[in-house]
Amino acid sequence: MSGHSNWPEWVYIGVVVALMVWVGAEAWEAERLVDHIPADAETIKVTGQQWFWSFEHEDGTKEIGELHVEVGKAYKFEIMSKDVNHSFNIHDYVVLMDAIPGRVNTVWFAPTEPGTHDIQCREYCGLIHYNMRGTLIVEEPSS
Amino acid sequence: MVLELQKPRPIWQIMFSTHHTDVGLLYLITSLAFLFLGGSLALAIRAELFLPGSQIIADSMTFNRIFTVHGTTLIFLFIIPFASAVGNYYVPIMVRYKDMAYPKLNAIAFWMIPPAGALIWLGFADFTWYATPPYSIISAPGPAADMWIFGLKILGVSSVLGAINFVVTILKCKHPDMSIGQVPLLAWSFLSSSLIILVAIPTFAAALLMLLTDRLGVSGFFNPAMGGDPIAYAHLFWFTFHPEVYVLVIPAIGMMYEIIPRFSRKPIYSYNSGVFAFVLLSIVGFSSWAHHMYATGMSFTEKTVFMVGTLAAVPASAMHVFNFVATMWNGRIKFLTPMMWSVGGIALFFSAGAGGVANAAMPLDFTTHDTYWVVGHFHLFVMGTIAFGSIGFLYYMFPYVTGRMYNETMGKIHFVMSFIGTVLVFFTQHLLGLYGMPRRIFDYPPIPEWIAMNQIATVGAMIIGISMAIFLANMIYSSGKGKLANTNDPFGLGGKYYYPFEAKNPSH
Numbered sequence: 001m002s003g004h005s006n007w008p009e010w011v012y013i014g015v016v017v018a019l020m021v022w023v024g025a026e027a028w029e030a031e032r033l034v035d036h037i038p039a040d041a042e043t044i045k046v047t048g049q050q051w052f053w054s055f056e057h058e059d060g061t062k063e064i065g066e067l068h069v070e071v072g073k074a075y076k077f078e079i080m081s082k083d084v085n086h087s088f089n090i091h092d093y094v095v096l097m098d099a100i101p102g103r104v105n106t107v108w109f110a111p112t113e114p115g116t117h118d119i120q121c122r123e124y125c126g127l128i129h130y131n132m133r134g135t136l137i138v139e140e141p142s143s
Numbered sequence: 144m145v146l147e148l149q150k151p152r153p154i155w156q157i158m159f160s161t162h163h164t165d166v167g168l169l170y171l172i173t174s175l176a177f178l179f180l181g182g183s184l185a186l187a188i189r190a191e192l193f194l195p196g197s198q199i200i201a202d203s204m205t206f207n208r209i210f211t212v213h214g215t216t217l218i219f220l221f222i223i224p225f226a227s228a229v230g231n232y233y234v235p236i237m238v239r240y241k242d243m244a245y246p247k248l249n250a251i252a253f254w255m256i257p258p259a260g261a262l263i264w265l266g267f268a269d270f271t272w273y274a275t276p277p278y279s280i281i282s283a284p285g286p287a288a289d290m291w292i293f294g295l296k297i298l299g300v301s302s303v304l305g306a307i308n309f310v311v312t313i314l315k316c317k318h319p320d321m322s323i324g325q326v327p328l329l330a331w332s333f334l335s336s337s338l339i340i341l342v343a344i345p346t347f348a349a350a351l352l353m354l355l356t357d358r359l360g361v362s363g364f365f366n367p368a369m370g371g372d373p374i375a376y377a378h379l380f381w382f383t384f385h386p387e388v389y390v391l392v393i394p395a396i397g398m399m400y401e402i403i404p405r406f407s408r409k410p411i412y413s414y415n416s417g418v419f420a421f422v423l424l425s426i427v428g429f430s431s432w433a434h435h436m437y438a439t440g441m442s443f444t445e446k447t448v449f450m451v452g453t454l455a456a457v458p459a460s461a462m463h464v465f466n467f468v469a470t471m472w473n474g475r476i477k478f479l480t481p482m483m484w485s486v487g488g489i490a491l492f493f494s495a496g497a498g499g500v501a502n503a504a505m506p507l508d509f510t511t512h513d514t515y516w517v518v519g520h521f522h523l524f525v526m527g528t529i530a531f532g533s534i535g536f537l538y539y540m541f542p543y544v545t546g547r548m549y550n551e552t553m554g555k556i557h558f559v560m561s562f563i564g565t566v567l568v569f570f571t572q573h574l575l576g577l578y579g580m581p582r583r584i585f586d587y588p589p590i591p592e593w594i595a596m597n598q599i600a601t602v603g604a605m606i607i608g609i610s611m612a613i614f615l616a617n618m619i620y621s622s623g624k625g626k627l628a629n630t631n632d633p634f635g636l637g638g639k640y641y642y643p644f645e646a647k648n649p650s651h
Binding site: 028118121131 | 167203204207270277278281282299320326367371374375412416426439442443445447450451453455457458460461465466469500503504505506507509510513514579580581583585586587588
């Protein structure tokens, strides 16, 4: 080794490692909360197929392409696919979960304000992947 | 140092040669041809996305085929063969051996690339470079998909043969007076990346065969209709291709280790830290593959493990950046074209790494996964870091290969335009991802932010396209008509900053 001292590099590596530990700890803490599905969440079955989304509520109501939910409730999506991989995405609520044939994946969210949001497919699924879109309509509570 | 015989020879003498510089030249020309082919597909993609609706590409099937072949070409037919070119030229000289350890195997490894490239280009498959099952099994049209699988199979064998050759050349054929601790960092980078290839590639080779038999309907490894699991493919694929990221980037870092100290006219700040970071990256590179799969329904524990594995790779990459900056510190830097590309590459490497930390953090990944953020992120690596390092090194080795100098002004224009273009395209794509635009889409709804950012990205891509045309003109003109180079000191740095011995391996 050349004669110079290496302490600046050690300090620098220490700073980088500390930063990574901080990022990791924050991410762990946030993900722990996000992964915890509330017990009273209503289940909505989401099915992806080339190239549209269909939804089935707990009371048996079915919707295609549009999903109606209410402010103030928590919803648990059970996501399935009938053919190839898709990815169910409501970007405004950071809802993202792959729809994989043969599996049921879950993800949950709780809408906070009335409004409409885009639903899209974020995993390449073929010819009309680009237009595998839907609409989430968040409404005021009915009762 | 002279890397190529300057006397003109008939082309078949080069084609049928097994001499390391001849094979290097073949690798070099092939990889550059595929750089321009793959790059023109990128321009087509960007032109199509300039506005919502169909612009220059008629339908989504064509678009899907274009981005699949674009990615496959630039990764497997530009980046890897370019690194092999540099390795062929430099590794034997650096370890002071007359040739690669197995010259015939070396030529065979090269000659597997053109047929593989032909299979990929004549097939023009549409299932993305990830060949996502079950789409690739039940939906992707043949024979394009099968040709892609065979093409990748051949490229995998070629990579393994090349890797064996580099490992044996460096470990077994280095001069007896030379310890492994004296092997230059560029050769170390080839040793590290070759070892990663040998460990990583067989997994994907197996997955490709399973994919093929699934497509033929005789097995159902990844086909849920036959009891298989697409997630199994994801694990096999990423177990190969996350380490492969380091296979791509490590030689480019090695090339910067050749250029930065020379043009700073200082020895490298810490050789040991460079070696350590290469070895560390090669090991921790294997602990992070499933960070590509957070959204496939992994458990909290799995996600945590792979997040930690991913973040563990950051300090090693950061050590390289530190080493470069510390080497340049107080150096008498001469900003010629190769140095500009290397420094630009380091800046973009840092940006790409910073974005990668955001991807690795689990909750943020659900915002960025499969959006244009990811496209911007990995392009900052493959274009901003690897292509920048490679192109810089091409300018650096140009006088040694051709005996002539490239045009310095055109080289600098090429760099400035490419740098601006890269920032415009890929930084913008990060933002586009935060606005939720998915990857791999032929058309998009007319959301004003999406339109504006796509247009910025397209303008950036066209700037890169123009700069690459300047590059091509410079290379072609200068290799025939450029000023004769002083091969003892082509960059006017003072002779002692070059490779410390006169080396030229005779033809045999």
